[in-house]
Amino acid sequence: MLEVIKPGLETSIQDYPGRIGYWAQGFPPSGPMDSWSFRLANLLVGNQPGAAGLECQFVGPSLRFQRDAVVAVTGADMKPTLDGKPIPMWESVAVKAGQTLALSFVTVGARSYIAVAGSIDTAPSLGSRSTFHKAGVGGIEGHALKAGQVIPVGKGVGKAGRRAKSEARPQISTTKSWIVEVVAGPNDDWIDEAGHKRFLSTDWKLSSKSDRTGFRLEGPDWTFTEKAYNKAPEHGSEPSNIIDQGYPVGAINLAGQTPIILVNDGPSMGGFINPYTVPSAAFWKLGQAKPAETLRFQVVSVDRAQALRHEIDAACAESSIV
């Protein structure tokens, strides 16, 4: 059992791959934004890679352990301490009953992950423990952690001193700029050649109005092909309007002139075009990018995107732990 002393900015219970199978009813997958760091945290403490853990955003929580445990902290660096003494990241650490694990302000990256041996054992909702706070589903009472809550943890025996090989970890950018892979489509034929060139040659600024629903990007205007203008009226009046359609997770959704990357808690459908989609292998970068940092997009094929996904899946395995 973990007692929440300080909740942090937005600390939520997540599991991987999240709430799958309810897209047709409008439920997003939720789950950790950087599932690479998340899965490694679980492996370090001997859990299944997708078991429920904590995602901490920008400012981490303080948690008091009510019994002995083994924990691991991965992802963004929030200077984790145990009773005030620094502990290593990317390594499993033994905790005694009564000790407090505290994460502070983020220095590098945006989201830290905490896994506890035995994993978090809240009641699943629609097959997942992931928090979808917009609709109050999953987690504890459907929302991010609050001070005073007690997080149930299952039985598990972790081993301290297990470390994730550095070559198996995501390399979190310290330069405040990111190269993010995108696949063209589904609606790339609505954008003209100049529009595509502009999209791929711009350093897009990640807006502070971004959250787990969508990442807003600030940059130049878009230009369109004939398709965006000569269309049946039920598409809507804006060039970027289309008859409501299903949205892939990761779609770069063009609402008027503002591109919004639809991420883990995003909407399942709507009436705007999606000229590009961020593939799952690049999601960890979105999860570790902070507002005001810049994203430069690089087109890859579907095959390449799937190969990248395969490489990350291969890194999220026991062979990455020493």
Add this chain to the structure above:
Amino acid sequence: MIYPEPRFLPGGDRFVLIEFGNEMNLELNFMAQGLATAIAEQHTKGVIETAPCFASLLVHYDPDEISFADLNKEMNALIRSLGPSDDIVLDSRLFYLPTMYRDPWTRACVEDYCAKITKKELDPDFVARINGLADAEQLVRVHSGTEYWVASLGFWPGLPFMMALDPRCVITAPKYNPPRTWTPQGTVGMGGASTAIYPVATPGGYQIFGRTPVPIWDTDKRFPVFHDSIVLFRAGDRVKFVPIGKEEFEFVEAKVKEGTYIYNVVEYQKFSVRNYKAWTKLLDTTKRF
């Protein structure tokens, strides 16, 4: 138009959008739902889930199980084997939803919008006028005169996008510009040719003119109808709005609060596209209710 061949549009490494056409008509949605049903029945390898929309079907697949190229081949073969949409027969539940049209709550919401954001004609009067109806009373008669087809769910979990099945009741409405900042839970409204019910209080853009006291979303699963899911509808359901007055609204609201409300659902029917089309041919669509 309906495309001669469906288009397969990639959505990253694990989604494909199958687009059947580029307009809003029931035929395209029947095709999307027909394919979704066939995929579910055949347990197509590598397909995790599908989500139909008005003119397209989004397929979520596992690239470790099936490649993009193979998935497209499988889907194409399946679409061919389905034949014309007339052969599609879908399980379809019918929900009777007591609804107070021209209710005080949506009116207060519109008045709040007029006071704080921008002045506009009251929604029932506006929708009646632009559709050539005599008045808001005829709007109620026309809007409640048909069963609605649940084409898809989304935007918010459990929010149904529905289309009128009776061609004599098809009406359209532009969306709010700018959108509303709030909408009461249970509000019934429309945008384009689609009618929706707001599962919870959210921002919104549809023209609004009614409210149902019956929850279409229940995280606590207080009613048996939510046994399988916390949302009421699924694509392929039908909805009939039953006009009620304020007293009946309050009666139903009290029953809901007590947990004793009985959902009025018919579950023995199948929806045959062929029969439906044959019926629409018999109607004089120049006349309104």
